[in-house]
Amino acid sequence: xxxxxxxxxxxxxxxxxxxxxxxxxxxxxxxxxxxxxxxxxxxxxxxxxxxxxxxxxxxxxxxxxxxxxxxxxxxxxxxxxxxxxxxxxxxxxxxxxxxxxxxxxxxxxxxxxxxxxxxxxxxxxxxxxxxxxxxxxxxxxxxxxxxxxxxxxxxxxxxxxxxxxxxxxxxxxxxxxxxxxxxxxxxxxxxxxxxxxxxxxxxxxxxxxxxxxxxxxxxxxxxxxxxxxxxxxxxxxxxxxxxxxxxxxxxxxxx
Ligand code: NDP
Numbered sequence: 001x002x003x004x005x006x007x008x009x010x011x012x013x014x015x016x017x018x019x020x021x022x023x024x025x026x027x028x029x030x031x032x033x034x035x036x037x038x039x040x041x042x043x044x045x046x047x048x049x050x051x052x053x054x055x056x057x058x059x060x061x062x063x064x065x066x067x068x069x070x071x072x073x074x075x076x077x078x079x080x081x082x083x084x085x086x087x088x089x090x091x092x093x094x095x096x097x098x099x100x101x102x103x104x105x106x107x108x109x110x111x112x113x114x115x116x117x118x119x120x121x122x123x124x125x126x127x128x129x130x131x132x133x134x135x136x137x138x139x140x141x142x143x144x145x146x147x148x149x150x151x152x153x154x155x156x157x158x159x160x161x162x163x164x165x166x167x168x169x170x171x172x173x174x175x176x177x178x179x180x181x182x183x184x185x186x187x188x189x190x191x192x193x194x195x196x197x198x199x200x201x202x203x204x205x206x207x208x209x210x211x212x213x214x215x216x217x218x219x220x221x222x223x224x225x226x227x228x229x230x231x232x233x234x235x236x237x238x239x240x241x242x243x244x245x246x247x248x249x250x251x252x253x254x255x
Pocket of ligand 1: 021023094096146189192
């Protein structure tokens with residue numbers, strides 16, 4: 001009998017973009033709840049440093065080099081996770097990027113393609129590669145959306161389009177994979193201090209306080225604050241939850 005419905009002992013998780021920011025916060029949370037975790041990113045120095053932090057804390061993990069826009073690299077990432085950790089039950093599609101512009105019409109096609117390939121197309125490529133493993137034993141997919149899955153700005157049109165697509169794609173998987181006992185849900189993070197938002201604050205420093213004032217909780221989040229919802233969505237506790245998009249935003253969306 002499972003004593004703790006959030007217990008992930010015996011489960012294997014793969015977190016794309018798990019070498020930093022929100023992905024690392026989620027990977028550490030899943031490992032702390034008992035999962036063996038594979039973190040994946042392009043930058044090998046970041047992979048090594050993140051792996052060291054996990055193993056130094058006594059958490060079972062491996063790090064894999066992978067660009068999620070490269071289908072061959074994705075196939076290898078999934079196969080290596082299964083080979084080294086003995087399966088794959090929990091997939092966290094977290095890798096993401098952004099390109100900003102002054103006005104929507106000025107975003108270059110290259111920037112559009114990069115953002116959509118990284119944030120949206122990769123979900124299909126990674127999820128399809130993971131499917132044969134997820135379906136065999138109560139799989140969980142957690143896709144990372146954004147406030148921009150719902151709201152929009154003029155300076156990040158590809159980001160908003162891709163993150164809106166993340167939610168719709170997740171619903172499609174949720175419906176299509178329910179008969180395989182795979183639950184697919186999204187987390188929509190509010191404003192979190194990471195490398196990605198450091199870039200944003202360099203462009204618009206005044207936005208830091210604007211966001212604090214606009215957020216009912218009155219602050220930005222730390223990356224580890226996304227872990228609780230991820231553990232819930234990765235565990236048996238959420239077995240009847242699928243196709244949902246859960247904001248973890250300090251109330252940003254409700255006012
Ligand atoms: P970071 O820039 O800190 O992390 C992004 C991660 O994605 C890194 O681990 C990076 O690793 C990885 N990554 C980027 N491109 C690729 C790629 N092509 N292939 C593999 N890995 C890739 O950002 P955050 O932690 O802030 O963002 C994580 C997710 O959360 C993103 O999807 C983002 O859109 C979303 N989000 C963030 C919010 C925030 O306020 N910070 C708010 C809402 C959503 P590497 O460079 O080694 O490849």
